[in-house]
Amino acid sequence: NDRLIVTFQLNEAGTAYCRATRSDSGETTLRINQILTADYSEVVADDTVTGYITVDKLESRDTRVLYEASQYDVYCWAKDSA
Numbered sequence: 670n671d672r673l674i675v676t677f678q679l680n681e682a683g684t685a686y687c688r689a690t691r692s693d694s695g696e697t698t699l700r701i702n703q704i705l706t707a708d709y710s711e712v713v714a715d716d717t718v719t720g721y722i723t724v725d726k727l728e729s730r731d732t733r734v735l736y737e738a739s740q741y742d743v744y745c746w747a748k749d750s751a
Contacts, residue, residue: 670737672725675745679713679720683749686710689724692740699744712750 675687688707690696708729711720724743725734735741 671734672723673735673741673743675722675724675743677711677720677722677745677747678716678718679747679749680716681749681751682713682715683747684710684712685720685722685745685747687722687724687743687745689727689735689741689743691727692742696742701746704744704746 673689675685677685679685686704686707687709688699688704690699706728707724709722709724711722713720722745726732727735
């Protein structure tokens, strides 16, 4: 109960990036650079591969883990490998 696992598939080879934010933070949208700075990503080789991103902190460099009793929104962005 201390992490979020994002499961995804892309329609071609690429990389997905995700970021969690507390639902009560007031953030309704995140810019791409905010998602990228969280530093959670996974590369998939093609459209047959299922990717998994495990998010255990708001940003990977944080020292505090996600709080179990809180609700989180997850924002993701993907780019192709071409």
